[in-house]
Amino acid sequence: MRKRMSLLLVMMLLSFSVLAACGGSKTAEPATTGETVTEPAKPADETTPQPEPAKEATPAGSEGLYEAADMSLNPAPAANRKDTLIVGMTSPKGVFNPLYGETTYDKYVFDVIFDYFLQVKGDGTYENSLADSIDVSPDGLKYTFHLKPGVKYTDGSPVTVKDYAFALKVLHDASYDGPIDILSFKVKGGQDYHDGKAKDISGIKIIDDNTIEIEVTEPTAYTRDTLGTVPFIPEAYYGKGYKQGDLEYIKALHDKPLGSGPYILKSFTPGQEADLEANPNYFKGAPKIKNLIYKATTDETKLAMLQSGEIDMDHVTVNQDNVDELQGMGFLDVNIFPTNGYGYVAFNFKEKKFQDQKVRQALVYGLNRKEIVEGVYGKFADVINIPQSKVSWAYTNEGIEPYDFNMDTAKKLLDDAGWKVGADGIREKDGEKFKINFSATADNPVVDALLPIMTKNYKELGIDIAAETLDFNAIMDKKDKGDFDMFFAAWGLTPDPDSTVYITKGAQNDVGYSNKTVDEWSDKGKKELNFDKRKEDYKALYQELNKDLPAIFMYQRRDMWAINGRVNGLEITPYKDFIYSLYTAELE
Amino acid sequence: MRQYMIRRLLQIIPTLIGISIIVFAISAMVPGDYITAQNNPNMSKEKAAQLRQIYGLDKPVVERYFVWAGNMLKGNLGDSLSHKQPVTKVMNNYVWNSFIIAFCTLVLSWLIAVFAGVFSAKFQYSLFDKIVTLLIFICMSLPSFFIGLLLIKLFALEFKMFPVGGMTTAGINAHGWAHIVDVAKHMFLPTLVLTMLSTGSLTRYFRTSMLEVIRQDYIRTARAKGLKERTVIFKHALRNALLPAITLLGFELPALFGGAIILERVFVWPGIGQVYLESINMRDYPFMLGFTIFIAVLTLLGNLLSDVLYGVADPRIRLK
Numbered sequence: 001m002r003k004r005m006s007l008l009l010v011m012m013l014l015s016f017s018v019l020a021a022c023g024g025s026k027t028a029e030p031a032t033t034g035e036t037v038t039e040p041a042k043p044a045d046e047t048t049p050q051p052e053p054a055k056e057a058t059p060a061g062s063e064g065l066y067e068a069a070d071m072s073l074n075p076a077p078a079a080n081r082k083d084t085l086i087v088g089m090t091s092p093k094g095v096f097n098p099l100y101g102e103t104t105y106d107k108y109v110f111d112v113i114f115d116y117f118l119q120v121k122g123d124g125t126y127e128n129s130l131a132d133s134i135d136v137s138p139d140g141l142k143y144t145f146h147l148k149p150g151v152k153y154t155d156g157s158p159v160t161v162k163d164y165a166f167a168l169k170v171l172h173d174a175s176y177d178g179p180i181d182i183l184s185f186k187v188k189g190g191q192d193y194h195d196g197k198a199k200d201i202s203g204i205k206i207i208d209d210n211t212i213e214i215e216v217t218e219p220t221a222y223t224r225d226t227l228g229t230v231p232f233i234p235e236a237y238y239g240k241g242y243k244q245g246d247l248e249y250i251k252a253l254h255d256k257p258l259g260s261g262p263y264i265l266k267s268f269t270p271g272q273e274a275d276l277e278a279n280p281n282y283f284k285g286a287p288k289i290k291n292l293i294y295k296a297t298t299d300e301t302k303l304a305m306l307q308s309g310e311i312d313m314d315h316v317t318v319n320q321d322n323v324d325e326l327q328g329m330g331f332l333d334v335n336i337f338p339t340n341g342y343g344y345v346a347f348n349f350k351e352k353k354f355q356d357q358k359v360r361q362a363l364v365y366g367l368n369r370k371e372i373v374e375g376v377y378g379k380f381a382d383v384i385n386i387p388q389s390k391v392s393w394a395y396t397n398e399g400i401e402p403y404d405f406n407m408d409t410a411k412k413l414l415d416d417a418g419w420k421v422g423a424d425g426i427r428e429k430d431g432e433k434f435k436i437n438f439s440a441t442a443d444n445p446v447v448d449a450l451l452p453i454m455t456k457n458y459k460e461l462g463i464d465i466a467a468e469t470l471d472f473n474a475i476m477d478k479k480d481k482g483d484f485d486m487f488f489a490a491w492g493l494t495p496d497p498d499s500t501v502y503i504t505k506g507a508q509n510d511v512g513y514s515n516k517t518v519d520e521w522s523d524k525g526k527k528e529l530n531f532d533k534r535k536e537d538y539k540a541l542y543q544e545l546n547k548d549l550p551a552i553f554m555y556q557r558r559d560m561w562a563i564n565g566r567v568n569g570l571e572i573t574p575y576k577d578f579i580y581s582l583y584t585a586e587l588e
Numbered sequence: 589m590r591q592y593m594i595r596r597l598l599q600i601i602p603t604l605i606g607i608s609i610i611v612f613a614i615s616a617m618v619p620g621d622y623i624t625a626q627n628n629p630n631m632s633k634e635k636a637a638q639l640r641q642i643y644g645l646d647k648p649v650v651e652r653y654f655v656w657a658g659n660m661l662k663g664n665l666g667d668s669l670s671h672k673q674p675v676t677k678v679m680n681n682y683v684w685n686s687f688i689i690a691f692c693t694l695v696l697s698w699l700i701a702v703f704a705g706v707f708s709a710k711f712q713y714s715l716f717d718k719i720v721t722l723l724i725f726i727c728m729s730l731p732s733f734f735i736g737l738l739l740i741k742l743f744a745l746e747f748k749m750f751p752v753g754g755m756t757t758a759g760i761n762a763h764g765w766a767h768i769v770d771v772a773k774h775m776f777l778p779t780l781v782l783t784m785l786s787t788g789s790l791t792r793y794f795r796t797s798m799l800e801v802i803r804q805d806y807i808r809t810a811r812a813k814g815l816k817e818r819t820v821i822f823k824h825a826l827r828n829a830l831l832p833a834i835t836l837l838g839f840e841l842p843a844l845f846g847g848a849i850i851l852e853r854v855f856v857w858p859g860i861g862q863v864y865l866e867s868i869n870m871r872d873y874p875f876m877l878g879f880t881i882f883i884a885v886l887t888l889l890g891n892l893l894s895d896v897l898y899g900v901a902d903p904r905i906r907l908k
Contacts, residue, residue, distance in 0.1 A: 086758050091858070095672050102626065102670065177642045179626075181635045251672050270681040271858025273758050295758045298853045300733065304740050304752045305856075311758075477619060507632055 062379040063558060066327060066334045068565030071588075074331040078309030078564050082587060084291040085567060087578075088311035091271050091296035096257040097250070098231035099170055100178040109274050109294060111579050114259035115283075117145050117164070118228030123393065124495030124575035126225050130159070130232060130260075130283075132210075140219030140529055143227055147210040151283045153234050153260045161212035165204050166235040166242075168214075169193070172201060175247045185226055186218040196245060220526050221534060222496050234258055262287045262583035272296055287583040288569075306332060306562055313563040313570075313578070318380045326562045335561045338391055340574045341492040342384055343446060345552035349512035350482050353434065358417040360549040364403045366410030366461045368453055373555040375449040381557040386542040387491070387501070389556060391574055394497035394538040400546045410461055419462075427462040438467040439475045439487040446554075447488050479510055488554075495575045497538050498526045502550050513550040593896065600888050607884045608657055608877075615873055616649045622669045625871040643669065656877065666874035670867070675878040679860065685755060686847040686859035689775055693782040694840055700787050702826075705794025709802060710821060720791065728788035736781050736854035743777060750777050753856030778855040782848060793836070798829040831902055838894025842886040 092105040098114045101107055119129035128134070130151060135144040151159040171182035172193045183190060188203025203215040214227055237258045241249045255268050260283070263276040274294040278287040295311055302314040303322070307329055316322050318336060326334050347354040347363075354360060369383045385402055388395045419427040419434055427434040436458065440447045451467055458465045470478075478484045491501065500506030503522045504514040521541035528534040561572055566588040571581040622643065623636050640646045644655065659666060665675035704724070708717040727735075744752045751757065755774050762770050801807065802825050810820045847861025860879070867875040899905060 081759075084759050093671050100672060175642060177639055179631075181632055183634065184632060251667070254672055269756075269858070270678075271685065271863070272755050275759065275761075291759060293758045295754060296856050296858065297753070298856050300737065300854050301740065301753045301856055304745055308744055308748070308752050310752055310754070474619075 061323075063336050063338065066336075068331045068333050069327070070330040071565050072331075073329065074564065074566060075307070075309030078312060078331075078566065081312075083289065084293060085289045085313075085582075085585070085587065086293045086295050086311045088295050088297035088302050088305055088314035090298070092274065092294065094255045094268055094270055096265060096268070096274075097178075097233070097254050099167060099176070099180065099233065100250075100254060102179050105294075108577070108579055109265070109276070110257060110259075111261070111577075112263040112276065112292065112582055113257045113261045113265060114231045114233065115151075115159075115261050116229050116231055117147075118225060119580055120495070120576050122571055122573040122576045123391075124573075125393070126228060131228065134224060134228065136224055136529075140223065141217070142213060142215050143224055144207075144211065144213045145228070147212075148283065149210055151260055152281060153237075153258060154264050154279050154281070155234075155237070155258060157234060157236060158209075159232055159234075159260050160209040161206055162209070163232045163235050164212060164230065165201075165206055166239050167230050167233050168201065168204060170233075170238070170242075170247065170250070171230070173247055174245050177247075185223070186216045187227075188215040188217050193244075199244070219529075220498070221528055222498060225496075232260060263292055282583060284583060288586045289582070292582065306564070309564075312567055313561060316560050316562050318377075318558040318560045320378050320380070323380075323560070326560075331565050333563045333565050333567075335563065335572050336380070336558050337560075337572070337574050338382075338389055339557050339559045340389055340494070341490055342387060342389075342556045343488065343490045343554040344387070345450075345486055345488050345554060346479070346484075346511050347486060347513075347551060348482060348484050349514070349550075351485065353419075353429075353432070354485075356417050357548055358413045359419070360552075361403075362410040362413035362417070362461070363458075364549055364552050365406050365413065367457050367552065368405045369403075369552070369554060370405065372446075372450050372453050375453075376446050377555065377557050381555040384553045384556050386546050387499075387551075387553060388497060388538075388542060389493050389574060392493070392495070392497060394535060394542075396539045396542055398539065399543045407457075407460060414461060421462045425462055426464045433464060434462065435464045435466070435485075437485045438465060439478060439484045440467045440469045441472050441475060441488065442469050444472075444488070450488060482512065498522070502545060511551075515544065515548055515550070517544045518548070518550075589899070593892075596892050596895070600885075600892070603888060604881075604884065608660075608881060609653070611877060611880050611884075612653050612656065613649075615877060616652070618871070620871055621645050622871045622873070625869065656874075660878075660881065665878035668867070668875040669872045670870050671872075671875070675875050678863065678875060679879060679882065682847075682858060682860040682863050683845055685857060686852075686861060687844055688771075689779055689782065689848070689857065689859065690844045690846075692775065692779045693786060694844065696779065696783045697787040697790055700783070701790035701794055702830075704787070704791045706798055706821060706826060706829075708791070708795045709798035712799065724788035724791050727784040730784075732781055732785055732848075733850050733854050735784065736777070736851055739777050739781065740854070750774070753854075755858055774855075775857075778848075778851050778857055781851060790836070793833065794829065797832055798825065801825045801829045831898070834897050834901060835894050837897070838890040838892075839887075841890030841893065842883050845886060846883055 087108070089105050089108060090103075092109055093101075093103060095101045095103075095106050096110040096113065098107075098110050101110050115130045117129060117131035117134070118126040121127050130148055132146040132148045134146070136142070145161065145164070147159065147161050147164075153159060168182070168187065168190075170176060171178075171180055172187070172190050174194055174196060176182075183194060187201060189198060189201045190203065192198040193201045203217075205213040205215070207213060216223055216227075238250060238253060255265075257265055260279075262279055262282045262284070264279050266275045266277050268274045273296065276292040276294075278290050278292075280286045295305075297305055297311060297314055299317070302311070302316060303325060305311045306314060306326070316326065323334065323336070326332050347360060349355060373381050373383050382390065384390075385400050386396070414427060414434075417429075419429045422428045422433070438451065438454070440451060455465050455467070475484070475487050475489075479487065499508070499522070501508045502513055502515070503509060503519050504516075518541060521537050521544065525534055525537035525541060528537055559574070561578065563570065567585060568588065569581065569585040570578045572578050621640070623631065623639050623645070637646070644652060647655070656666070667673060668675050668678045671678045704720050708720050711717055740752055743750045751774055753774075756762070756767070756770050757774075760766075760770065802821070807820060807825055810824045811817075815824075845860070847859040847864060848857075849861035849865050851857065852859040852862045864876070864879050866872075867879070
């Protein structure tokens with residue numbers, strides 16, 4: 001659960017205003033490419049734990065796959081495209097190198113060109129892809145990857161573990177400026193190579209062409225998966241001209257990728273389209289769709305392009321209007337699923353009043369979250385009480401307090417905490433009035449819905465609440481300086497529940513929250529190698545977070561793909577992008 | 589004349605230095621940089637510091653300015669941080685797409701504006717004049733994204749005459765004539781909207797200057813000596829009425845390459861405007877600065893050009 005502070009704009013705003021939507025790549029779609037996506041570790045052959053159906057009652061029509069009603073309505077351009085799938089998305093940058101690509105859209109392209117030892121599954125766990133098997137030493141320090149024999153790159157040269165080792169070398173190079181933070185993997189000798197003190201990385205041992213052993217200095221539950229998602233890039237192609245400390249040459253190869261994946265890049269026209277062709281020798285079997293085209297779309301026109309058949313699928317913002325319009329077209333499958341992330345209201349823990357657990361609980365009981373969330377997203381979001389996606393294996397609703405809106409409980413908690421109603425109706429304690437200055441983001445629909453309700457609720461509680469409206473960057477600036485009371489923001493989630501958001505002095509704990517119990521369970525969860533025990537650790541962690549409330553947990557909303565009904569066999573879940581099942585998809 | 593040109597060209601140099609300092613200073617004062625703008629939650633402090641060092645963002649502002657300005661003198665605009673390519677290459681990828689639309693719009697809107705302006709002036713207060721005025725005010729006052737979306741709804745979805753957006757039909761890989769036809773189909777709607785927007789003010793401009801000119805004595809003289817009305821209007825009057833327009837033409841030069849941010853989004857046109865805006869949002873300084881300077885140079889050249897052309901066209905202000 002390494003999380004991602006997404007821009008507020010990003011979480012919901014794109015289609016609301018043309019200018020806001022112009023923020024192009026800031027759309028921060030869930031995963032930055034090459035991100036150290038961290039997954040639960042488990043022996044490779046163990047059966048995958050299914051995510052428990054831990055869903056609360058979900059309103060009808062707000063989630064799931066809705067099949068096209070009437071394929072006869074399919075527009076001619078789409079119906080006549082027999083061997084070509086056109087995917088609409090924001091234009092990629094043309095950085096088609098899995099070590100360097102930074103946007104989700106570049107990832108959509110390069111992840112069908114390159115292969116990894118492991119590949120994500122629908123429930124967020126990993127399965128072997130290029131790996132035949134993976135051995136982990138009992139202490140979790142040594143990882144032996146066995147490569148499937150006989151796999152070839154699309155130029156005909158064989159895939160060997162040397163290419164994998166080369167990718168690790170590039171990542172450790174001092175001049176590497178891509179997004180992957182390889183030094184956090186703690187590969188033995190990696191720091192020395194980065195600093196130029198060593199010519200090789202001592203923790204990488206190539207046993208033969210198909211076997212490699214990686215040694216790390218610090219084991220975690222997800223080391224196996226992070227190592228398994230380092231790409232194979234052919235050294236003969238990408239390593240020509242490599243000198244330690246100088247990777248400048250590799251940039252020229254970004255738009256000429258060479259990998260072993262299901263598709264081959266044929267051409268790329270910046271701002272327009274990327275054309276790919278099936279790799280007939282793909283080791284999992286040749287893709288059934290011969291041509292794959294990524295076409296640039298914008299929020300303004302994606303619905304029209306779906307309707308005219310110019311594109312077959314696109315990612316569309318979830319709201320009632322869009323869902324109605326897409327379903328009204330009749331020939332589109334609509335796939336709505338929970339977003340990997342959640343909205344929250346932060347407290348400033350440097351302030352004494354917020355350090356009191358009772359006060360925080362009172363502020364949650366005393367806030368009508370349901371009304372706010374329904375006001376913004378209708379049925380397409382749920383109020384949450386723990387910082388985890390309801391489809392995660394780590395999710396629990398055992399022993400979780402739902403904090404249903406209750407003024408009396410809230411008032412009683414504040415009374416107990418020593419905040420007594422003063423003569424002017426405002427609560428006070430030790431001579432300090434209970435005042436909250438809410439830092440509100442401009443042009444944010446959630447904040448717009450939240451403020452009036454929060455003001456009304458908290459006034460009734462006897463809290464003096466004021467709001468100042470600021471640009472998002474300005475609020476983040478205030479956050480870094482600790483100069484705020486409360487603000488609204490959103491976190492993205494990764495499949496693995498490990499996170500630094502709520503641990504003491506965690507890299508992403510930017511509000512000064514500290515709780516020993518939380519630290520303990522987080523640390524246990526990070527290091528526990530047994531899956532079932534790990535699950536228990538996170539259950540305990542979430543129960544504590546639910547009780548202690550490091551923030552007001554608000555909602556988890558939905559994402560949506562609209563897909564032409566003639567496309568079959570794509571598997572899309574919150575964890576698994578459509579690209580990973582493209583090679584099995586078919587066109588009617 | 590040559591001396592004047594040289595003097596003007598030399599004047600451009602201090603102006604450009606001033607512009608570069610201001611632009612750089614503004615970019616340096618805006619909070620955030622490429623690393624913070626990415627909002628990567630997994631970015632550790634060490635990794636961020638390492639990246640800033642690679643990009644040279646850890647150096648003092650003054651030093652960064654001189655490094656940047658020095659490279660630019662050598663013709664090296666640096667690498668775009670988000671495209672991971674040389675700035676010139678990224679510009680080359682997108683700027684011509686913007687150019688063809690802007691150029692077609694320029695030609696069309698000037699043609700329409702000249703004729704509409706001339707006839708409105710000739711038949712001032714006639715029904716024709718009133719209709720033209722009404723139409724151009726409607727075109728001018730509708731927001732571009734609104735007309736754009738409306739036209740998409742009508743022509744792309746209802747009548748299916750034109751594609752919704754993009755520059756080419758995905759996957760047809762046409763060459764030669766077929767390619768030109770394909771692009772022309774795609775650029776029809778955006779060009780139409782841009783022409784609608786820019787024709788309005790131009791028409792008013794020509795109408796006014798034409799009205800001024802046809803009241804002058806020499807026009808009466810021309811008519812008096814029995815010239816055909818067409819010759820009077822188009823030969824004698826129009827030439828003089830067009831003189832002030834030369835100044836406008838100078839300003840069109842940077843606009844040809846600047847891109848149209850909103851329309852590029854509405855029609856998914858792969859132009860430079862979107863890329864530029866994104867570079868500002870992403871704090872992709874090399875691209876942002878490089879393109880700003882590029883537009884600044886074009887503006888200065890456009891000014892120079894219009895001054896020179898003015899002299900060519902109008903003997904009264906010709907420089908000795």
